[in-house]
Amino acid sequence: xxxxxxxxxxxxxxxxxxxxxxxxxxxxxxxxxxxxxxxxxxxxxxxxxxxxxxxxxxxxxxxxxxxxxxxxxxxxxxxxxxxxxxxxxxxxxxxxxxxxxxxxxxxxxxxxxxxxxxxxxxxxxxxxxxxxxxxxxxxxxxxxxxxxxxxxxxxxxxxxxxxxxxxxxxxxxxxxxxxxxxxxxxxxxxxxxxxxxxxxxxxxxxxxxxxxxxxxxxxxxxxxxxxxxxxxxxxxxxxxxxxxxxxxxxxxxxxxxxxxxxxxxxxxxxxxxxxxxxxxxxxxxxxxxxx
Amino acid sequence: xxxxxxxxxxxxxxxxxxxxxxxxxxxxxxxxxxxxxxxxxxxxxxxxxxxxxxxxxxxxxxxxxxxxxxxxxxxxxxxxxxxxxxxxxxxxxxxxxxxxxxxxxxxxxxxxxxxxxxxxxxxxxxxxxxxxxxxxxxxxxxxxxxxxxxxxxxxxxxxxxxxxxxxxxxxxxxxxxxxxxxxxxxxxxxxxxxxxxxxxxxxxxxxxxxxxxxxxxxxxxxxxxxxxxxxxxxxxxxxxxxxxxxxxxxxxxxxxxxxxxxxxxxxxxxxxxxxxxxxxxxxxxxxxxxxxxxxxxxxxxxxxxxxxxxxxxxxx
Numbered sequence: 001x002x003x004x005x006x007x008x009x010x011x012x013x014x015x016x017x018x019x020x021x022x023x024x025x026x027x028x029x030x031x032x033x034x035x036x037x038x039x040x041x042x043x044x045x046x047x048x049x050x051x052x053x054x055x056x057x058x059x060x061x062x063x064x065x066x067x068x069x070x071x072x073x074x075x076x077x078x079x080x081x082x083x084x085x086x087x088x089x090x091x092x093x094x095x096x097x098x099x100x101x102x103x104x105x106x107x108x109x110x111x112x113x114x115x116x117x118x119x120x121x122x123x124x125x126x127x128x129x130x131x132x133x134x135x136x137x138x139x140x141x142x143x144x145x146x147x148x149x150x151x152x153x154x155x156x157x158x159x160x161x162x163x164x165x166x167x168x169x170x171x172x173x174x175x176x177x178x179x180x181x182x183x184x185x186x187x188x189x190x191x192x193x194x195x196x197x198x199x200x201x202x203x204x205x206x207x208x209x210x211x212x213x214x215x216x217x218x219x220x221x222x223x224x225x226x227x228x229x230x231x232x233x234x235x236x237x238x239x240x241x242x243x244x245x246x247x248x249x250x251x252x253x254x255x256x257x258x259x260x261x262x263x264x265x266x267x268x269x270x271x272x273x274x275x276x277x278x279x280x281x282x283x284x285x286x287x288x289x290x291x
Numbered sequence: 292x293x294x295x296x297x298x299x300x301x302x303x304x305x306x307x308x309x310x311x312x313x314x315x316x317x318x319x320x321x322x323x324x325x326x327x328x329x330x331x332x333x334x335x336x337x338x339x340x341x342x343x344x345x346x347x348x349x350x351x352x353x354x355x356x357x358x359x360x361x362x363x364x365x366x367x368x369x370x371x372x373x374x375x376x377x378x379x380x381x382x383x384x385x386x387x388x389x390x391x392x393x394x395x396x397x398x399x400x401x402x403x404x405x406x407x408x409x410x411x412x413x414x415x416x417x418x419x420x421x422x423x424x425x426x427x428x429x430x431x432x433x434x435x436x437x438x439x440x441x442x443x444x445x446x447x448x449x450x451x452x453x454x455x456x457x458x459x460x461x462x463x464x465x466x467x468x469x470x471x472x473x474x475x476x477x478x479x480x481x482x483x484x485x486x487x488x489x490x491x492x493x494x495x496x497x498x499x500x501x502x503x504x505x506x507x508x509x510x511x512x513x514x515x516x517x518x519x520x521x522x523x524x525x526x527x528x529x530x531x532x533x534x535x536x537x538x539x540x541x542x543x544x545x546x547x548x549x550x551x552x553x554x555x556x557x558x559x560x561x562x563x564x565x566x567x568x569x570x571x572x573x574x575x576x577x578x579x580x581x582x583x584x585x586x587x588x589x590x591x592x593x594x595x596x597x598x599x600x601x602x603x604x605x606x607x
Contacts, residue, residue: 037400088577098400099347103532103576106349110525110569114562225521229411232404267419274412281405282393 001262004140009258015147017254019212021247022154023227024234025161026205032240033178033198035097036086039105042228043112044203048074048210049219050120056127063127063215064149070207078203081108082196090195109224116221126218150212155247157208161201162243174198178241233277297540308445312438321441327550328444329505330530332451334542336498337527339455342537343464344491345471346395350406351527353413354383354496356519358503360417363425363515366508376504383500384493391492395485407521414519426512440509447505451498456539458494467491471537529568532575535582544583 027041051070055061089100134145165171176184177194238249260272362379366372458464466487469477534545553564
């Protein structure tokens with residue numbers, strides 16, 4: 001095993017990991033703020049991927065340009081899902097809220113998964129642009145252009161949300177609500193509206209992630225569960241409450257998968273990630289970087 | 292089941308189920324009957340933990356899979372299938388107890404996603420280690436009897452339902468229900484939370500393992516990975532919730548409803564029944580937490596009230 005081979009694997013781990021981080025960011029935001037565990041988050045990523053795929057296949061729209069459409073589209077879908085479904089658990093206490101949202105998410109997962117098969121067949125799809133095969137070669141290592149672009153955009157999206165949470169009124173309202181919704185309400189924050197915006201924002205983040213997955217990787221109606229699991233693993237690794245932490249957790253997961261693929265072969269990389277997940281869940285449920 | 296009508300209906304159903312192989316030789320009917328009993332046992336076993344002790348297990352397929360896996364290997368090694376079945380159930384139960392103590396450190400949703408992760412670990416590992424189809428030896432295929440499978444599944448379904456009904460009425464069962472409704476309050480009144488949860492888990496995983504064993508006894512050939520598929524968890528969850536979680540009749544009614552809808556829609560190429568049941572499931576969680584059983588009870592209450600009103604107006 002040459003050093004070059006190892007380095008190349010780690011690079012792929014980081015590139016994939018950036019999407020794990022982005023995929024988890026929306027789930028983490030929604031769980032942290034609303035205490036709603038939306039296990040259909042992977043299906044939202046899948047929907048974002050199909051939106052981008054169809055814009056490309058039908059109108060020839062460049063997938064990176066289509067982010068300007070798919071992100072607001074998923075934001076609106078998020079508004080609808082929250083108003084139609086998840087808003088009904090808000091009045092429950094925390095334990096019941098998490099449990100019922102998990103169940104609603106589960107039903108939604110099945111419905112969206114099978115709706116997607118019905119609408120778009122079970123075929124594997126990917127956006128293949130003229131530059132999809134292009135690579136940047138440096139020092140004997142290759143960097144696929146679309147995956148590097150995906151990493152940059154994922155980082156950008158996370159940084160943008162992070163800044164928004166820090167510097168804007170809405171962001172501060174979201175953070176205050178996450179911290180203590182009763183106190184936030186007493187301070188005059190419209191908690192229900194904050195919940196709505198946070199959920200839609202999480203859904204928009206899933207849209208960005210889905211679009212990037214459709215171009216750098218591939219999509220089919222069954223990827224939802226896989227992405228939900230990845231997102232859950234990252235959230236459990238990183239803990240709640242920090243966008244940069246979530247991104248870092250994603251990179252860590254990507255690297256862990258690469259390392260395990262190097263040591264044990266590709267077939268067990270997902271198992272290694274899941275074993276880490278279950279162990280962290282049992283022995284450090286607040287996450288590696290959590291408070 | 293306090294109403295005499297329900298009791299009569301139940302006895303009639305059981306008698307009909309027992310007599311069915313004498314009334315018809317149609318394999319499609321017997322296969323459907325087998326599936327109904329298998330799913331009743333599976334859903335009821337999931338209900339044992341969720342309905343009684345309030346723990347959402349998203350990794351139930353792991354225990355179904357272990358039961359199938361152990362049973363299949365023991366049986367093909369030449370041991371009597373019933374012993375294989377027991378070995379499968381025992382293996383699933385032991386694995387349940389093994390992960391139970393650490394897993395119950397996790398409350399609520401963390402238990403759910405932890406078990407989901409655990410089941411995926413097993414599924415992927417089995418798929419990687421044994422990526423082949425398990426086929427019965429020729430002599431077993433020659434002696435294959437569908438009626439035998441049918442009665443075995445019926446027996447398991449009856450045993451599961453009877454065990455749950457007895458458990459729900461027992462002191463242990465009441466303790467579990469108290470935990471489900473308010474864990475802190477139950478512990479304050481002296482219910483040992485861990486012990487009760489572990490017993491519910493043991494019942495749940497043991498019967499799931501037996502159901503997996505019956506699955507392995509039924510199929511001539513399947514991929515080793517198949518009984519570990521998350522579908523088994525999802526089906527059990529859908530059936531139990533749509534039927535009525537925490538009731539004995541709920542998973543039975545849910546199973547019949549689910550499998551009949553699936554049979555009707557099997558012609559449509561995609562899994563339309565899952566779309567319908569996914570939406571129905573959301574509806575149940577949001578609006579009708581008692582499921583179909585509760586809906587029936589509500590309709591009955593409404594009609595009784597209407598009848599009472601009518602008789603009152605008739606009297607004046």
